[in-house]
Amino acid sequence: MKIVLVSSAGGHLAQLLPLEPWWSKHERTWVSFKLPEVEAALAGEKVVWAYFPTTRSAINAIRNFFLAWPTLLRLRPDLVISDGAAVSVPFFIVAKALRIKTVYIECFDRIDMPTVSGRLCYPISDIFCVQWPQQLRSYPDAVNMGPVL
Numbered sequence: 001m002k003i004v005l006v007s008s009a010g011g012h013l014a015q016l017l018p019l020e021p022w023w024s025k026h027e028r029t030w031v032s033f034k035l036p037e038v039e040a041a042l043a044g045e046k047v048v049w050a051y052f053p054t055t056r057s058a059i060n061a062i063r064n065f066f067l068a069w070p071t072l073l074r075l076r077p078d079l080v081i082s083d084g085a086a087v088s089v090p091f092f093i094v095a096k097a098l099r100i101k102t103v104y105i106e107c108f109d110r111i112d113m114p115t116v117s118g119r120l121c122y123p124i125s126d127i128f129c130v131q132w133p134q135q136l137r138s139y140p141d142a143v144n145m146g147p148v149l
Contacts, residue, residue, distance in 0.1 A: 004075060006031040006082035006091045008054065009038045015083045015108055017041060018148050029075055031067075031091060054086035065090035072098055083107060084117040096124045105129045106139065108149055114138040 003026050007013045013032060016023075030045050032038045033052040048071050051060040068091045072080070080095040082088035083105040095102050104125040106118045111132045114122075118139070122128050128142045136142055 001079060002027045002075065002077040003079045003081060004029050004031060004072065004077045004091070006050075006080060006088050008085040008087055009033050009035050009052075011109065012083050012085055012107070013038060013041055015105065015148050016081075023081075029071075029077070031071065031087065033087075050087045057086075061086060061090060065093065068094035072100060079103060081105070082121070084115055084121075086117055088117050089120050092121045092124050101126045103127045103129065105145070105148070106131065106135055106142070108132075108147055111135060 003023060005016055005023060005028060007016050009032060030042050030047045031050050032047060034049040050067060051063040054060050054064065064087055072094050077100055079101045080091055081103040082091065084107060092102050102125050104118065104121040106129065107115055108131045111134050122139055128139055129145045130136060130139055130142045131145060131147045133144055136144060
């Protein structure tokens with residue numbers, strides 16, 4: 001299976017890295033930000049560098065939308081998986097338009113209040129995962145996968 005893992009830096013990336021026993025078995029490409037900590041964490045991995053910052057930056061959201069089209073068309077993944085943040089939204093919109101399956105994992109640290117990215121990706125995700133039972137109040141059709149950290 002070919003997968004694209006989309007993630008912001010910091011805690012978002014830290015929540016996808018423990019899934020290595022799963023993602024390491026697949027052909028994969030990451031989408032994240034060209035920051036020193038991301039470069040170190042993804043050394044040796046194929047990475048497409050997204051535009052940063054994304055939080056409250058409409059310009060970079062649009063730039064990432066136009067990055068998502070050629071990236072997903074070129075890679076033709078079977079699955080796009082993300083745990084946010086804002087960089088996930090344009091990739092999920094494009095994946096949906098291209099009929100590529102998507103999995104979203106809501107953040108570990110947002111137990112009682114949904115994230116903006118989670119709210120936007122929830123209706124277009126093929127599978128939406130949460131890490132706490134309390135998150136099911138905001139996402140009633142989600143799968144509770146438990147904490148990944």
